[in-house]
Amino acid sequence: MSLIGYARVSTDLQDTPAQRRELKAAGCTEIHEEFASGAMRVRPVLARVLSGMSRGDVLVVVRIDRLARSLSHLLEIIEGLEARGAHFRSLGDPIDTTSPQGKFTLQILGATAEFERALTRERTMAGLASAREKGRVGGNPGLRDRDPEAIAKVRRARDRSYFDKLNGDAQHWLPAVRQFRPRLPWEDVVRIINSRHPDAKPWTVERLRRASARFVKDGLLDRAVLDRASPAQKDDRILVIVAGIKSSAPEITLKQIAARLEAMREPTPRGRPKWATSSVAHLLERARQMGLLKNDPVQRK
Known part of the structure; x- marks a missing residue:
């Protein structure tokens, strides 16, 4: 069993020595550092660490917020580790999936997340029912009036929602796009991604092109990935x-x-x-x- 440490700070004005000391004292044989916002789900160092985890390895952080800023993201990472037979430990929180107590805490967190989602759905339905009783029509008044500013606002919100969804799944598709495009045609890259993640929603050529173009737009992918694949034997x-x-x-x-x-x-x-x-x-x-x-x-x- 290898203890692998992950230390993160938000800006290059901060440093990681304190985190490194705690991780080293905990017995970590490897320590990886990253300068990135915790709100970013796509972090190159973290993605590399997670993809390199083997059965029995333990990912160690000083505190949960060094790894994730939302409960859903934390649970997603831990589920990915468990699929590899690896574990997670936070030195400052009662979470250690190598122990029964830590697994119990994780189950409580998962139940809490599901409870919060159920409450949100219930409040939304209650709000819609109340509006109907008062004779109010649902929807955005600005959209009904075709107000350009309201339409632009909705488009920005949809684009952000789309980006967040892509960002959440980036560990599945982004490495293959970076590795193979434009050396291979889109059809082959899609087949490689789907073969690596048979239980995930299958990718199509059009969906992968659109996702890649969205990341190119924000400078997260080199524009060359959108080039036509060169003819090859x-x-x-x-x-x-x-x-x-x-x-x-x-x-x-x-x-x-x-x-x-x-x-x-x-x-x-x-x-x-x-x-x-x-x-x-x-x-x-x-x-x-x-x-x-x-x-x-x-x-x-």
């Missing part, structure tokens, strides 16, 4: 896909890579539906020679 294309699968999960075996390719309905270079581990090993070796992969060992099981 099929063999070169499959090299990039296999290298991407291996780099996203370094411990993956040849058999697992073959299964992933078959799940993506990716035919072999000879057009066959079934992949042999020897073919995968050959492509990985070529990918290393082309500089697409580090010279790491291959698991053959």
Whole structure:
């Protein structure tokens, strides 16, 4: 079991030595620092730390607010860790998912979040019913009158809501877009994302293009990802896909890579539906020679 620390401050005018000292005293063998607002769900260092967590590892923070600013975000991160067989511990709060007491506290937090959502729904329905009883028509008066300022305000609110939703799911799609576009066409990137997260809502080409364009608009993605994919030989294309699968999960075996390719309905270079581990090993070796992969060992099981 490895204790992995995460320290965050909001601006470069602040520093992290105090957090580092506490994390080191708690036994953390690795400590990662990030300068970012806690309200930002997409944080490169945090995303890298979470993607590198293995079974039995424990993510440690000094306080919950160093990791997340909302209960929903906190629970989302912890659920992601549990899916990997990893755990979470906050030194300043009674949350430690390696212990029964910490898990109980987490269950209480989850129930509290659900209770708050139920109350919000109940208040909304009660407010609408009260308005109907008083003869008031629902909706925005400015929109009914086609007021330009009201319309612009609603559009901004919808855009912000759309961005927040994309931001919340960014750990699923953003790394693949950064890694593969524009080297691969959108269709291949969508298949890679869907194969990595089979339980999530499937992505489509149009949805992924729109999400990427929205992040480009805010400078969170390089504009080059929207460029047309350059023509490539099929063999070169499959090299990039296999290298991407291996780099996203370094411990993956040849058999697992073959299964992933078959799940993506990716035919072999000879057009066959079934992949042999020897073919995968050959492509990985070529990918290393082309500089697409580090010279790491291959698991053959």
